Amino acid sequence: MELGSMQKLASDLRRDIVLATRMLVNEGVMDAFGHISARIPGDPGGYLMSRACAPNLIAAGDILEFTLASDPARHRGAQLFAERVIHGEIYKARPDVMAIVHCHPASLLPFCISARPLVPVFLMGATIGRHVPFWDQQEEFGDTTLLVVKPEEGRSLARALGQDSVVLMKRHGATIIGASLPDLVFRAVYACRNADAQSAAHALGNAVALSDGEIERAGALCSRAGGFSSRTWDFWQHQLELSGNGPARSDPVGRSR
Numbered sequence: 282m283e284l285g286s287m288q289k290l291a292s293d294l295r296r297d298i299v300l301a302t303r304m305l306v307n308e309g310v311m312d313a314f315g316h317i318s319a320r321i322p323g324d325p326g327g328y329l330m331s332r333a334c335a336p337n338l339i340a341a342g343d344i345l346e347f348t349l350a351s352d353p354a355r356h357r358g359a360q361l362f363a364e365r366v367i368h369g370e371i372y373k374a375r376p377d378v379m380a381i382v383h384c385h386p387a388s389l390l391p392f393c394i395s396a397r398p399l400v401p402v403f404l405m406g407a408t409i410g411r412h413v414p415f416w417d418q419q420e421e422f423g424d425t426t427l428l429v430v431k432p433e434e435g436r437s438l439a440r441a442l443g444q445d446s447v448v449l450m451k452r453h454g455a456t457i458i459g460a461s462l463p464d465l466v467f468r469a470v471y472a473c474r475n476a477d478a479q480s481a482a483h484a485l486g487n488a489v490a491l492s493d494g495e496i497e498r499a500g501a502l503c504s505r506a507g508g509f510s511s512r513t514w515d516f517w518q519h520q521l522e523l524s525g526n527g528p529a530r531s532d533p534v535g536r537s538r
Contacts, residue, residue, distance in 0.1 A: 290322035294329060294462075295341040299528055301462045304517040305382065306337045307524055310469050315384035315454075318368040319462055321346065328372055332359040337526060349373050351432075363430045367456055370435030371442060378458045380465040385454035388476040393449045399476060400490035405509070406475030407491055407499035408468045409447045416441035417451040427453050447472055460504065466517065467503065467510040 298319055305311040318330035331343040345361075346354040351369035353361065368381050392399045399413040418425055421437050429435055429450075438456065442448040446468060447457050457472060459465025482488035491499065503509050521527045 291329070292341075294319055294322060295344040297462045298329060298331065298344055299339050299341055300518060300521070301380075301382075301466050302331070302336045302339045303526055303528070304466055304514075304521050305384065305469055307521045307526055308470050308473075308517060309388075310386050310473055311336045311382075311384050315382065316362050316364070316368075317380065317382045317462075317465070318347075318365075318372075319380045320372060320378075325376065327354065328368055330362070330365060330368060333362045334360075340528065351435075364428055366432050366435035367429050367438060370432060370439045371456070371458065374436075374439040375442075375444075375458065377460065380459040380462045381456065382459075382465055382469050383454065383456045384469065386473045386476075388473040388480070389449065389455050391480060392476060393454060394452055396451065399447070399449060399472075400479065400488075401496050401499075402475055402479045402482060402488055402490060404499050405467075405471040405503055406478065407496045408503040409472050409475060410445055410500060411493060411496045412445055413447045413449060414441050414443060414445055415449050415451065418453070419451070461506075461510070463510040463514040464504060467513050470513070470517070471503075 298317055302311065302317045313335055315336060316330060318328045321327040321329055326349055328347050329344050330347055331339050332345055334343055345359060347365065347369065348354060349369045349372055351365045353359065364383060367383050371378055371381055396415055399409065401407045401409055416438050418427065418434065422434060429438055438448065442456065447455060449455050455472070457465065457469045459468055479488045
Protein backbone atom coordinates (compact mmCIF):
# COMPACT_ATOMS: atom_id res chain seq x y z
CA MET A 282 0.00 0.00 0.00
CA GLU A 283 1.32 3.46 -0.92
CA LEU A 284 2.39 5.80 1.87
CA GLY A 285 -0.29 8.36 0.97
CA SER A 286 -3.02 5.73 1.13
CA MET A 287 -1.77 4.48 4.51
CA GLN A 288 -1.71 8.02 5.88
CA LYS A 289 -5.27 8.56 4.67
CA LEU A 290 -6.40 5.34 6.34
CA ALA A 291 -4.69 6.34 9.60
CA SER A 292 -6.34 9.78 9.47
CA ASP A 293 -9.74 8.18 8.88
CA LEU A 294 -9.11 5.76 11.74
CA ARG A 295 -8.29 8.62 14.12
CA ARG A 296 -11.57 10.27 13.15
CA ASP A 297 -13.47 7.03 13.70
CA ILE A 298 -11.87 6.45 17.12
CA VAL A 299 -13.11 9.92 18.11
CA LEU A 300 -16.59 9.15 16.81
CA ALA A 301 -16.71 5.69 18.40
CA THR A 302 -15.64 7.05 21.77
CA ARG A 303 -18.14 9.89 21.73
CA MET A 304 -20.91 7.55 20.53
CA LEU A 305 -20.31 5.20 23.46
CA VAL A 306 -20.38 8.13 25.87
CA ASN A 307 -23.62 9.33 24.29
CA GLU A 308 -25.15 5.84 24.52
CA GLY A 309 -24.20 5.46 28.20
CA VAL A 310 -21.54 2.78 27.73
CA MET A 311 -18.63 5.01 28.77
CA ASP A 312 -18.43 7.69 31.44
CA ALA A 313 -15.42 9.73 32.55
CA PHE A 314 -13.32 6.57 32.43
CA GLY A 315 -12.57 3.98 29.76
CA HIS A 316 -10.74 3.94 26.44
CA ILE A 317 -10.96 2.69 22.87
CA SER A 318 -8.16 1.54 20.58
CA ALA A 319 -7.84 0.30 16.99
CA ARG A 320 -5.07 -1.47 15.09
CA ILE A 321 -3.04 0.67 12.72
CA PRO A 322 -3.93 -0.07 9.07
CA GLY A 323 -1.21 -2.14 7.43
CA ASP A 324 0.77 -2.43 10.68
CA PRO A 325 -0.12 -5.46 12.82
CA GLY A 326 2.55 -4.40 15.32
CA GLY A 327 0.89 -1.19 16.48
CA TYR A 328 -2.35 0.40 17.55
CA LEU A 329 -3.91 3.84 17.97
CA MET A 330 -5.38 5.09 21.23
CA SER A 331 -5.93 8.49 22.78
CA ARG A 332 -3.81 10.08 25.44
CA ALA A 333 -5.43 10.07 28.90
CA CYS A 334 -8.34 12.49 28.69
CA ALA A 335 -12.08 12.66 29.25
CA PRO A 336 -13.77 10.47 26.59
CA ASN A 337 -16.40 13.09 25.75
CA LEU A 338 -13.64 15.60 24.89
CA ILE A 339 -11.46 13.35 22.76
CA ALA A 340 -10.22 14.84 19.47
CA ALA A 341 -8.15 13.39 16.63
CA GLY A 342 -5.05 15.20 17.82
CA ASP A 343 -5.29 13.24 21.07
CA ILE A 344 -4.85 9.92 19.26
CA LEU A 345 -1.35 8.48 19.68
CA GLU A 346 0.48 5.53 18.18
CA PHE A 347 1.57 2.63 20.41
CA THR A 348 3.60 -0.53 19.92
CA LEU A 349 2.13 -3.85 21.02
CA ALA A 350 4.28 -3.46 24.15
CA SER A 351 1.98 -0.47 24.82
CA ASP A 352 4.87 1.98 24.59
CA PRO A 353 4.21 5.25 22.75
CA ALA A 354 5.91 5.37 19.37
CA ARG A 355 6.17 9.15 19.71
CA HIS A 356 4.79 11.89 22.00
CA ARG A 357 6.58 10.45 25.00
CA GLY A 358 5.68 13.44 27.16
CA ALA A 359 1.92 12.85 26.86
CA GLN A 360 -0.13 11.63 29.82
CA LEU A 361 -1.14 8.06 29.02
CA PHE A 362 -3.84 5.68 30.22
CA ALA A 363 -2.39 3.38 32.87
CA GLU A 364 -4.44 0.44 31.58
CA ARG A 365 -3.23 0.56 27.99
CA VAL A 366 -1.62 -2.88 28.51
CA ILE A 367 -5.14 -4.31 28.20
CA HIS A 368 -5.08 -3.32 24.54
CA GLY A 369 -1.52 -4.31 23.68
CA GLU A 370 -1.76 -7.75 25.27
CA ILE A 371 -5.09 -8.59 23.61
CA TYR A 372 -3.75 -7.49 20.21
CA LYS A 373 -0.74 -9.76 20.75
CA ALA A 374 -2.95 -12.72 21.62
CA ARG A 375 -5.69 -12.12 19.04
CA PRO A 376 -4.52 -11.19 15.51
CA ASP A 377 -8.18 -11.12 14.45
CA VAL A 378 -9.08 -8.29 16.83
CA MET A 379 -9.10 -4.84 15.20
CA ALA A 380 -10.66 -2.69 17.96
CA ILE A 381 -11.03 -2.83 21.76
CA VAL A 382 -12.94 -0.90 24.40
CA HIS A 383 -12.44 -1.07 28.15
CA CYS A 384 -15.40 0.41 30.03
CA HIS A 385 -17.45 0.31 33.24
CA PRO A 386 -21.14 0.45 32.21
CA ALA A 387 -23.69 0.53 35.03
CA SER A 388 -25.73 -2.20 33.31
CA LEU A 389 -22.79 -4.65 33.32
CA LEU A 390 -21.43 -3.90 36.80
CA PRO A 391 -24.02 -6.06 38.65
CA PHE A 392 -22.79 -9.05 36.62
CA CYS A 393 -19.17 -8.10 37.38
CA ILE A 394 -19.97 -7.97 41.08
CA SER A 395 -22.28 -10.98 41.43
CA ALA A 396 -20.52 -13.27 38.92
CA ARG A 397 -23.95 -14.21 37.54
CA PRO A 398 -23.37 -15.40 33.96
CA LEU A 399 -24.20 -12.88 31.25
CA VAL A 400 -26.06 -14.70 28.47
CA PRO A 401 -27.65 -13.57 25.19
CA VAL A 402 -31.40 -13.11 25.69
CA PHE A 403 -32.50 -11.33 22.50
CA LEU A 404 -31.48 -10.99 18.85
CA MET A 405 -28.88 -8.20 19.04
CA GLY A 406 -27.64 -9.59 22.33
CA ALA A 407 -26.33 -12.59 20.40
CA THR A 408 -23.33 -10.47 19.48
CA ILE A 409 -21.83 -11.14 22.94
CA GLY A 410 -21.49 -14.81 21.96
CA ARG A 411 -22.33 -18.10 23.62
CA HIS A 412 -19.86 -17.63 26.46
CA VAL A 413 -18.87 -14.50 28.40
CA PRO A 414 -15.83 -15.34 30.58
CA PHE A 415 -15.19 -13.85 33.99
CA TRP A 416 -11.75 -12.62 35.12
CA ASP A 417 -10.90 -12.26 38.79
CA GLN A 418 -7.65 -10.33 39.09
CA GLN A 419 -7.36 -11.19 42.78
CA GLU A 420 -7.03 -14.91 42.11
CA GLU A 421 -3.68 -14.46 40.38
CA PHE A 422 -2.36 -11.15 41.72
CA GLY A 423 -3.87 -10.78 45.19
CA ASP A 424 -5.16 -7.43 46.41
CA THR A 425 -4.53 -4.68 43.84
CA THR A 426 -5.97 -1.28 42.98
CA LEU A 427 -8.19 -3.24 40.50
CA LEU A 428 -6.47 -1.39 37.65
CA VAL A 429 -4.78 -3.50 34.98
CA VAL A 430 -1.41 -1.81 34.74
CA LYS A 431 1.24 -4.56 34.45
CA PRO A 432 1.92 -6.51 31.25
CA GLU A 433 1.41 -9.78 33.14
CA GLU A 434 -2.02 -8.56 34.27
CA GLY A 435 -2.91 -7.67 30.69
CA ARG A 436 -1.75 -11.10 29.52
CA SER A 437 -3.86 -12.78 32.20
CA LEU A 438 -6.91 -10.82 31.07
CA ALA A 439 -6.20 -11.75 27.43
CA ARG A 440 -6.02 -15.42 28.41
CA ALA A 441 -9.36 -15.15 30.19
CA LEU A 442 -10.91 -13.53 27.11
CA GLY A 443 -9.60 -16.38 24.97
CA GLN A 444 -11.51 -16.55 21.68
CA ASP A 445 -14.60 -14.85 23.11
CA SER A 446 -15.80 -11.30 22.45
CA VAL A 447 -16.55 -9.93 25.93
CA VAL A 448 -14.79 -10.51 29.25
CA LEU A 449 -16.24 -9.33 32.56
CA MET A 450 -13.74 -8.16 35.17
CA LYS A 451 -14.67 -8.84 38.79
CA ARG A 452 -15.60 -5.68 40.72
CA HIS A 453 -14.27 -3.57 37.86
CA GLY A 454 -15.91 -3.47 34.41
CA ALA A 455 -15.66 -5.09 31.00
CA THR A 456 -13.38 -5.38 28.01
CA ILE A 457 -14.97 -5.90 24.60
CA ILE A 458 -13.40 -6.60 21.21
CA GLY A 459 -14.48 -6.06 17.61
CA ALA A 460 -13.52 -6.85 14.04
CA SER A 461 -13.83 -3.12 13.29
CA LEU A 462 -14.85 0.03 15.14
CA PRO A 463 -18.50 -0.21 13.97
CA ASP A 464 -18.55 -3.87 15.05
CA LEU A 465 -17.06 -2.90 18.42
CA VAL A 466 -19.57 -0.11 19.05
CA PHE A 467 -22.46 -2.40 18.10
CA ARG A 468 -21.28 -5.15 20.47
CA ALA A 469 -20.58 -2.74 23.34
CA VAL A 470 -23.98 -1.04 23.14
CA TYR A 471 -25.91 -4.29 22.81
CA ALA A 472 -23.90 -6.04 25.52
CA CYS A 473 -25.23 -3.35 27.84
CA ARG A 474 -28.78 -3.56 26.50
CA ASN A 475 -28.67 -7.33 26.79
CA ALA A 476 -27.56 -6.97 30.42
CA ASP A 477 -30.46 -4.60 31.09
CA ALA A 478 -32.92 -7.00 29.46
CA GLN A 479 -31.52 -10.01 31.32
CA SER A 480 -31.67 -8.19 34.67
CA ALA A 481 -35.25 -7.07 34.00
CA ALA A 482 -36.27 -10.60 32.98
CA HIS A 483 -34.70 -12.01 36.15
CA ALA A 484 -36.74 -9.50 38.16
CA LEU A 485 -39.89 -10.82 36.46
CA GLY A 486 -38.90 -14.32 37.43
CA ASN A 487 -37.35 -15.91 34.36
CA ALA A 488 -34.58 -15.00 31.90
CA VAL A 489 -34.32 -17.56 29.13
CA ALA A 490 -31.11 -17.54 27.08
CA LEU A 491 -31.08 -17.96 23.32
CA SER A 492 -30.38 -21.48 22.12
CA ASP A 493 -26.91 -22.31 20.80
CA GLY A 494 -28.29 -22.34 17.26
CA GLU A 495 -29.98 -18.98 17.73
CA ILE A 496 -26.77 -17.48 19.12
CA GLU A 497 -24.77 -18.79 16.15
CA ARG A 498 -27.23 -17.61 13.50
CA ALA A 499 -28.23 -14.30 15.08
CA GLY A 500 -24.62 -13.56 16.02
CA ALA A 501 -23.49 -14.10 12.44
CA LEU A 502 -26.29 -11.85 11.21
CA CYS A 503 -25.30 -9.08 13.63
CA SER A 504 -21.60 -9.36 12.75
CA ARG A 505 -22.00 -9.43 8.97
CA ALA A 506 -19.88 -6.69 7.38
CA GLY A 507 -21.98 -3.82 6.07
CA GLY A 508 -25.04 -5.07 7.96
CA PHE A 509 -26.42 -4.12 11.35
CA SER A 510 -23.21 -2.49 12.59
CA SER A 511 -23.09 -0.17 9.56
CA ARG A 512 -26.71 0.92 10.09
CA THR A 513 -26.28 1.45 13.82
CA TRP A 514 -23.01 3.38 13.28
CA ASP A 515 -24.91 5.84 11.07
CA PHE A 516 -27.77 5.99 13.58
CA TRP A 517 -25.59 6.60 16.61
CA GLN A 518 -23.49 9.14 14.74
CA HIS A 519 -26.67 11.07 13.92
CA GLN A 520 -27.81 10.81 17.55
CA LEU A 521 -24.42 12.16 18.57
CA GLU A 522 -24.81 15.12 16.22
CA LEU A 523 -28.33 15.81 17.54
CA SER A 524 -27.01 15.77 21.10
CA GLY A 525 -24.45 18.47 20.28
CA ASN A 526 -21.67 16.28 21.70
CA GLY A 527 -19.96 15.41 18.42
CA PRO A 528 -16.71 16.92 17.13
CA ALA A 529 -17.03 20.59 16.16
CA ARG A 530 -18.17 21.05 12.56
CA SER A 531 -15.41 23.61 12.04
CA ASP A 532 -12.95 20.89 12.98
CA PRO A 533 -14.55 17.58 11.90
CA VAL A 534 -11.74 15.37 13.08
CA GLY A 535 -10.91 17.42 16.15
CA ARG A 536 -7.80 19.12 17.52
CA SER A 537 -5.54 18.17 20.37
CA ARG A 538 -6.57 19.70 23.67
